[in-house]
Amino acid sequence: MSHTPTSTTPGNASGAAAKPTLTGVRIRQRKGQAKATAKFEPEVFRDSLLLHLALIPTPPTTDALVTKLVQAGTTLEFLKYSEQLFETLVVGGLLQPGGSYLDEKRSPFYSLQPTEGEAAEALGDWDPVKGIVETIQRVSQRYRYLQRPLEDSFLPDLLGYLGKWDLASRDKLASTVALLIIELQIAPKCLTSLAKDHVVKDEVALRFLTTFFRVYLSRQTIEHLGAVMRRSGLRDILSVFPVAIRDRAHLDAHFKNEGLPQIVDWYAKVALSEIKEETITAVARMIQDEDTNDQVVEYLKTQQTERPAPEADLCEWIFQGWMKAFDWSARADQLESNVVAFVNQVAPAAEPFASTAKAQIGILNAMQVYCYQDTRILKAFPQLVKVLYNADVVSDQAIIYWHQKGAKPNGKQHFLKVTEALVRFLEEQSDDEDDE
Incomplete structure (x- = not known):
């Protein structure tokens, strides 16, 4: 086949030949570029995820939940929508900026799920807190890229919204965070959110940390907890006490009354070290x-x-x-x-x-x-x-x-x-x- 030389493009001062073009050929966009330019549709992701979860029979099992999520991960973009994935699993629905629920749609199974009345009958012997923690652990082992957004962004932001939930939900969240740190060995940096003024208010942060300590010490030693607290970035647990009671006397009295004297002894050593x-x-x-x-x-x-x-x-x-x-x-x-x-x-x-x-x-x-x-x-x-x-x-x-x-x-x-x-x-x- 003969080729006709390409003429110089008018206005091309250099006289360089124009690049050849292909006609009648469809250029496919690279996968990475397509993902980068795709719309961000958290509600579409949530709805697709709920369709998978709706297929799990009740009462649920952790094995069934993990299986469905791994299947969903083959078609849904877990990395792009990691925050929405964790919101669905932990709090049951999508959150708006500020911590309020976006709408009334809820997952059939989530960590903060009520365990009284009809909800208890549907759950059977399945513990939402332990079940969801184990689910996140096993799914994170399959999709290892999920752990970083869990510890870097999702949990720190979520703990900033503590005041949005009732005491029972906050206790479940404290248990969830404690077990996630123990079982997944995630970085405990989320605990720094407890020192924010609006979280400290009305002893919200203090109650959360008390439950966190109780659950943690039911599984690990005070030395292990001390190491976690040093890595957390929460420099002083007195910072979670409201200003009016932010002193050693109130700290000692609070944790003794809560049946956690080992926290008092540990804090005394920490204070002495400082x-x-x-x-x-x-x-x-x-x-x-x-x-x-x-x-x-x-x-x-x-x-x-x-x-x-x-x-x-x-x-x-x-x-x-x-x-x-x-x-x-x-x-x-x-x-x-x-x-x-x-x-x-x-x-x-x-x-x-x-x-x-x-x-x-x-x-x-x-x-x-x-x-x-x-x-x-x-x-x-x-x-x-x-x-x-x-x-x-x-x-x-x-x-x-x-x-x-x-x-x-x-x-x-x-x-x-x-x-x-x-x-x-x-x-x-x-x-x-x-x-x-």
């Missing part, structure tokens, strides 16, 4: 700013009044603050003498808080562990003990007790050996005083 970090940082900063020992003591006394901590813990934190403030940039052969001189300078700030034997043993052990971990000042330990003794931070009896019974296992034999001479001297001195 005070620890603040104390260490503050002591280090004040020393680096060249504040006097009296100023450091004044700060610590104020803190003890506002947020009291055990003296034994406080003395350990003071020592850790010293080490954080110490200038470690000196030559290696000068570090030992420098750290002894430094502690001698700052030691008076610890004396007012080391009034008990437990506090004195605490600071000795903090120093022992630190020297064991940072071998650069390992040999300075006996001199550091002498410094604390001369500054009246630790007594002779505290040093003797530490040597006999109270030392930590970290390098214990080494530290006992290098302090033998000092302890022997203190014992002889104590015997001489007894004789007198």
Whole structure:
């Protein structure tokens, strides 16, 4: 077949040949492009999904529900309509911005479904909360792209609408969220929505979190829950308490009355950990700013009044603050003498808080562990003990007790050996005083 050369297009200054075109051929749009330009029709998706769910016999089973959803996933766009899929499964219908239902259409099976009266008869022994959680878990294993929108957008938005539902529905939602985090191991970032002012109002967030804790602890340990709360982004559970009762006394009373004393104990540890970090940082900063020992003591006394901590813990934190403030940039052969001189300078700030034997043993052990971990000042330990003794931070009896019974296992034999001479001297001195 011969080809006629293509003439130059008028107005084409470059003289380049025009691209050939195909006539009589239908160009098919790429699948991805077609999806991107398709209309967003959540109600059409919902209606199609309900047609699949309507085929499930009552009372339902989780196996039947999962089977139907997997079948529906072959024709319906679960990724594009993930929010509408979860709304149908969890709250039963589509939601408008703000959390109100879009219309009266409801799924025959959903997590917040009433379980009294006629609804209970239709459900039989099937538990909507547990059944829907297991359904979401199994469907998400089939369509793995569903977990990200569940934890990133759907649940955080949904918890922002808590005030729209009655107490029974909120309790079911709290149970659902707890089980989803346990069973699917989803990120618990949705819990940050509980700190929003309109959710905190009227103790809505507090009641939700209480139910969440109760369900979670029925399946997992308090340590597991603590790890989840650290990852949640909800920095302080006091933030879910209304402002008028946002204090430790109300927190302790609430969870004790709810039969959750382990939450009280856990929160006490969390609060103590926060005070620890603040104390260490503050002591280090004040020393680096060249504040006097009296100023450091004044700060610590104020803190003890506002947020009291055990003296034994406080003395350990003071020592850790010293080490954080110490200038470690000196030559290696000068570090030992420098750290002894430094502690001698700052030691008076610890004396007012080391009034008990437990506090004195605490600071000795903090120093022992630190020297064991940072071998650069390992040999300075006996001199550091002498410094604390001369500054009246630790007594002779505290040093003797530490040597006999109270030392930590970290390098214990080494530290006992290098302090033998000092302890022997203190014992002889104590015997001489007894004789007198």
